[in-house]
Amino acid sequence: FKEAYEDFDIDKVIEFDEEKVEQLRNNPNIIRNKLKIKASISNAKIFKSIQEEYQTFYNYLCTFTHGKIIYETGKTTSTLSDSISNDLKKRGMKFVGSTIIYSFLQAIGVIYSHEKDCFLYKD
CATH class of the missing domain: 1.10.340.30 (Hypothetical protein; domain 2)
Structure with missing residues (x-):
């Protein structure tokens, strides 16, 4: 996961596009559920907004x-x-x-x- 998700760099994860989603879906080393992958990207954006709101x-x-x-x-x-x-x-x-x-x-x-x-x- 660490490698697939760019060392968990939130600024990189929030920029993942459909091409990256497909790359992750084809990665046999992680959970490849498309809904969970898309949620992880969306959740990262929300997490970042919480960080900005609360420091x-x-x-x-x-x-x-x-x-x-x-x-x-x-x-x-x-x-x-x-x-x-x-x-x-x-x-x-x-x-x-x-x-x-x-x-x-x-x-x-x-x-x-x-x-x-x-x-x-x-x-």
Whole structure:
């Protein structure tokens, strides 16, 4: 994905045209669903507009989290991920359901889900 998506350079991704979409659709190393490829380009444009509106995407997230880390385990969605997912969908993003957003929030450390017996757990 990193190679196919120009090292995830958002300015390059938002410029992808139909020729690039077809190139991606023929790349056996990535998911080749045309709707998902087109959504990734459209989502990049929306992401960039959020960055411009809030200076950073993290600042946007802080409008939902108030900069706090959420500690919880055993979930795949939450009211937080529901809210962010709904807002992103209103802005036009696709394939940003609550479960995907919850996973993203875990990956960036906004939601901390490590149980006490996990080697990554910290007090």
